[in-house]
Amino acid sequence: MSAIPPDAAARPVPAAARIPRFSIYTAIMGLLVMMAAAACAWLATPRLQAMSNAPSLDAVVPKTFGDWRVVADSTTQVDVAQGVETVQEQPYDQTVMRTYANSRGDMIMLALAWGERQRQDVKVHRPEVxxxxxxxxxxxxxxxxxxxxxxxxxxxxxTQILTEARGGGFEAVRYWIRIGNMYGGDGLQARWYILQEGFKGRIPDGVLVRVSQRLAKADDAPASQALMESFLQDMVAAVPATSRGLLVR
Structure with a gap:
């Protein structure tokens, strides 16, 4: 048997020998985590649509109902988009922008925006934005x-809002947002709902139903909100029952 050189303890240890023994275990665990994440992503990929062959919003929402009828109006409505998206980022497949008037001369602006596929990064925009x-x-x-x-x-x-225009005057706004069967909620709740639907293999549709009225002064807002509430009740009732699922569910 050969003797151990007296300076063996002082020799440097090769780099390969310094690799921690748990590195292979760590690599295997990391691979398993990545495989699990990939499986979750696959499961969360929707393969069905919540609604297809949807009826035309323009056709199913009457231009005349109750004491209200569509009128020509030169007032430009606030767009239902934020104004910064590309075509691919727009969440809507159908939009309707109208102005209605009643026999007393009250005017209400209606904006409807429906999207067949609501996703984490592309979903209905809130009017307060x-x-x-x-x-x-x-x-x-x-x-x-x-x-x-x-x-x-x-x-x-x-949700009800009172806004003030840059050039003066006010606009009272009343709206709801439906994503699938969910109403209200903040952006995080909407994302969580869309994720849950994805795990079930569904892509929810979404709609913005918004009405607004221009006001000379802020004190007119309570009466305006009451009028818009009545308008929305009458409008939903006037939509054929077979098509109401676009607006309410």
Whole structure:
């Protein structure tokens, strides 16, 4: 047997010998984590659509109902988009922009925007984002009275806003957003709902139902909100029952 050189302890240890023994275990665990993440992504990839062959919003929402009828109006409505998206980023497949008037001369602007496929990065825009992007300041925002309709057993939760135009004057806004069967909620809740639907193999549709009225002074907002609430109730009731699923569900 050969003797161990006296300076063996002082010799440098080769780099390969210094690799921690747990490195292979760590690599295997990392690979398993990546495989699990890939499996989750595959499971979350929707393979069905929530709604296809949807009816035309322009056709199913009447131009005349109750005491309201569509009128020509030169007022430019606030766009339902934020104004910064590319065509690919627009969440809507159908939009309707109209102005209605009643026998007393009250005028209400209606904006409807429906998208067949709501995704994490492309979904219905909230008016409190769109209005400031187009020159309005949000002065008040809060929950509006839930709107009762024949189409739903429970009232529809809504949001009401008072905005001020850059050039003067105000605009009262009332709206709801439906994504799939979910109403209201913030952006995080919408993302979570869309993710849950994805795990079930569904891509939810989404709609913005918005009405607004131009006002000379902010004090007119309460009466305006009451009028818009009545308008929305009458409008939903006037839509054929077979097509109401676009607006309420």
């Amino acid at each position: 769109c209005y400031p992007a187009q020159g309005f300041a949000v002065r008040q925002i809060g929950s509006g009275h839930a709107i009762s309709t024949e189409a739903r057993a429970t009232p529809i939760p809504t």
